[in-house]
Amino acid sequence: MSTEWFGFIAGGITTISFLPQVIRVYKLKSAHEISLIFTILSLIGISCWIAYGISLRLMPVILWNSAAIILATILLYAKLKYGR
Amino acid sequence: MSTEWFGFIAGGITTISFLPQVIRVYKLKSAHEISLIFTILSLIGISCWIAYGISLRLMPVILWNSAAIILATILLYAKLKYGR
Numbered sequence: 594m595s596t597e598w599f600g601f602i603a604g605g606i607t608t609i610s611f612l613p614q615v616i617r618v619y620k621l622k623s624a625h626e627i628s629l630i631f632t633i634l635s636l637i638g639i640s641c642w643i644a645y646g647i648s649l650r651l652m653p654v655i656l657w658n659s660a661a662i663i664l665a666t667i668l669l670y671a672k673l674k675y676g677r
Numbered sequence: 678m679s680t681e682w683f684g685f686i687a688g689g690i691t692t693i694s695f696l697p698q699v700i701r702v703y704k705l706k707s708a709h710e711i712s713l714i715f716t717i718l719s720l721i722g723i724s725c726w727i728a729y730g731i732s733l734r735l736m737p738v739i740l741w742n743s744a745a746i747i748l749a750t751i752l753l754y755a756k757l758k759y760g761r
Contacts, residue, residue, distance in 0.1 A: 596729065599725065599729045603728070606722030611715065613715050614712040614715035616712070617711075624710065628701040630697035631694050634697070644687070645687045
């Protein structure tokens with residue numbers, strides 16, 4: 594139970610870390626410095642983590658990566674919109 | 678065994694995703710758009726994932742997050758150097 598909680602905290606922090614990055618890019622209306630490969634690889638990697646979490650029934654891995662995929666998608670959109 | 682491999686792939690992709698972002702920032706010598714809170718929260722979150730991986734003996738979680746912490750530290754250094 595305590596390790597489960599630790600996973601929730603770990604996943605929460607890494608997922609929430611995307612939020613200030615997304616906000617910053619939209620605020621500046623510029624994503625020139627953001628790597629397109631970073632955003633695409635993040636999306637692919639997060640999808641794999643969700644599959645890994647489902648296969649091992651690790652709830653924190655599933656839940657937080659589901660939230661992360663939304664944030665990473667918003668960041669990819671910003672990169673495509675403000676990236677040049 | 679197959680799920681273990683899946684975790685290695687998932688961790689590998691999310692960790693390696695940091696690399697092009699680090700390279701881009703050093704190439705441009707500019708990290709104005711990179712969020713300082715993003716880099717700091719990433720470091721804290723990755724540290725928590727390592728602790729979670731150790732407590733549940735999940736090798737892919739431990740290994741890849743150890744690599745990720747190095748890349749995130751390099752990104753934080755770039756932010757502090759080129760961030761303004």
